[in-house]
Amino acid sequence: AMFGWLGYRSFWTLDIEYRSTYYMARFPFPHSYIGIQPAATGSKLHHTDQAVGINHIALWARSRTEVDRFHDEFLRPRSVPVIYSPREYPEYTPGYYAVFFDDPINGIQWELARLPTVPSPVALWRSWRVMRSIAKEHPHWRHSVAREAMRVLPGRDDSASM
Template sequence: MNPHRGLIHHLIIRVTNARKSAGFYEPVFTYLGYELAGSSFDENYGYQDWKRWDLDTPHEISICQADLKFADQKHVRGAVGHHDHLAFCAESREDVDRFYAEVLIPLEQGNLATIEDPPCDCPEYGEGYYATFFHDPDGLKYEFVINPNHLHKKDQRKSKVSES
């Protein structure tokens, strides 16, 4: 089986103002290993395409300006059609701390992000779960997380499957 089967091929995030939001997404995606693959901004529409070329599979996240007729409709967390939040994997606790210090604090100081929670342990999500939570200019929620408990659960699953 292809190890990439079922992974996300691409994701489009709609934003109110693509040019303004680019100021948020550029440092976030650059830190996460994405490269800018294309962009365009004009008075009615704008977009940026970000790709990870190192994964041997198409993996792209685009920010696209919302249709002008919907510009006054704000993001409502929990509404149908809107994501609740998107979490990106970190390499380590130190990676979460570095992202917070190098990316999020400057973004918040530039009024391009809102930090909901600085890096913290989140035992309610599992042992070792460590994350920072933040929002883009439109209020879309994101998380940068290390979850070593995932590997422990994966090993437990393998043990159960091999016993069967």
């Protein structure tokens, strides 16, 4: 129901080897898919265990209003466990606005987030203040908070050395 509310389309693998359900945005020209397959054991994930696997899945919202409406019109009426109510997260990036919730069936933590194309001056200021505070907590870091957070992944040119 969540994907339908957000305007996604869905299709199945038609029991070819197994059954998975896929959801896609922007049909008929989707840019990505999300596939969900029930666990063989039927047991739920527990986000707090921090076990290997999915930490959480973030979906893109068209606006802050969509995040708020999703919380008020979808999550609350269905008593979906909301981990963090809609609010701004300046520690992520300027203007980041999201709601976090747990899937009551499988325990996956989800996030519906809005990231503005151009953040407001106020959002930039809030983010700068939070980043400055984080940097003070970690005087041993050699670089900015944003640079410390980034990981270097192997690229195409690195594949020969693997």
